[in-house]
Amino acid sequence: MINYKHLHYFWVAAKQGGIARASELLHITPQTISGQISLLEQHFGDDLFVKVGRNLELTETGRLALSYADEIFSLGDELEDALRNGPTERPQILKVGIAEVVPKTIAYRLLAPALNLSDDVRMVCKENTLESLLAELALNRLDLVLADGPVPPGLGVRGFNHPLGESGISFLAVPELAKRLTADFPASLDGAPLLIPSEINLMHVRLLQWFDKQNIHPKIVGEFDDSALMKAFGQAGTGVFTVPTAIADEVVNQYKVEVIGCTDAVREQFFAISAERRVSNPAVVAITEQAREWLK
Template identity: 85%
Template sequence: MINYKHLHYFWVAAKQGGIARASELLHITPQTISGQISLLEQHFGSALFSKVGRNLELTETGRLALSYADEIFTLGDELEDSLRQGSAERPQLLKVGIAEVVPKTIAYRLLEPAYNMGEPLRMLCKENTLESLLAELALNRLDLVLADGPVPPGLGVRGFNHALGESGVSFVASPSIAKSLQVNFPACLDGAPLLIPSEINLMHVRLLQWFDKQNIHPQIMGEFDDSALMKTFGQAGVGAFIVPTAIADEVVNQYGVELIGSIQDVREQFFAITAERRIANPAVVAITESAREWLA
């Protein structure tokens, strides 16, 4: 079993950039800290630091150990803070992973009901690739992952898919572009400047297939991983862009763009992915139930 005192000395030394600074902070001699870290290295069977000139640098094992130590001691601080508070004041912690392809407005609308339960809530949101978030979910570091699709087959990570609903797609553009595209939709998109999600987004293939089926060939001006960045380019007049119809009105008002038209043949789906088949967390229940009403 890990000696957490040894791990704490290593953690402080790594965060402070060396044993000397850790010694000053902990009021312990450098020799003591060095000896405790050596015992930890013996336990792991691998060096945590390597000497580069006069400095110490983390090895690959050291970087991995630091990432876990960060979480362990951060959780320890949170535990101490929570126990010092009365149970009535202690907020529920909801750890949510948001796949980077999920539009920010959609993510907010999906998560908002958790704050309306009448109970104190502290939400921790992490944005990353779906694969990275599912790995954290499998380690119980997240309660929920929001994604634009179910767990990919063959990923080797266990997760249970809960369909939240789906939305059609709307095309919007800055006024300067929209004025020439609001007649004869969707044929007006042929040759029009267009911004689309990049290929990491499931909508990328669906959209291109729809264009081929309609014999429409827009001028692709850019592809984006981040939908918020795509909206910013669209707002600046680089090209028209797509948004889920469920939030089209909000995007129009927020970005000062105009609606060109909407289609139902291309659908954007949204999923909640949990580590358990049956959802027991009240905040997650509120999120899923509200989403199914909104995206019905």
């Protein structure tokens, strides 16, 4: 049986980013914490951390253990609160995986309807690669996965695709750059500095194919896994960047940039992937129905 004190030391060390910070928080010597984590590793038969330079990083086993520990200690806090303050109706837990290529603003807009239900819902969001999230979905550790495409063929993981809708894309830049490029869009993008999603994003190939058809050759100055980081570079004036047109107005207001132009010839798609063919969870139903209305 797992020693939960050892698990707690591991959990705190993982959350705090190292044994030294965990030691300060728990008021226990680093040697004690390290020793307890070693005992936990012996119990599991695998390393939970690996040393990279001066830092500790979670192994694959460590990441799996951390995800379970999050749930265990969250339930522990909930139990303590219920016993101290009297029983209350437990909220419905909605566990959502968000593929790292899905823009954060899109993810929020898609998931927000679940929090507006009359029943109390507590959402647990995890961001990772689509492959990792689908593996967790197959183990019933997630209720839903948000992605920019259906389950990839040949992945060997069962999941049911629920199309949520799609959006054209808009090209944005800081005002000084946008002013030079707006008049003759899209031809004005020829030679212009451009920031694009990296190859893990389906939009990477779609964008390059569209530019090729238009005989436009922008100067690609950056490729990004994280759309938020791409927007930050765009906000700094590094280059033109793209967003789904559905959220272009929000991005303009948040990042103080301007729209150069947009196209429906390149479309970004969004899918909800579940382990069940017919969605029955009320929170998931609310997400899918309102998403289709928004992105129809």
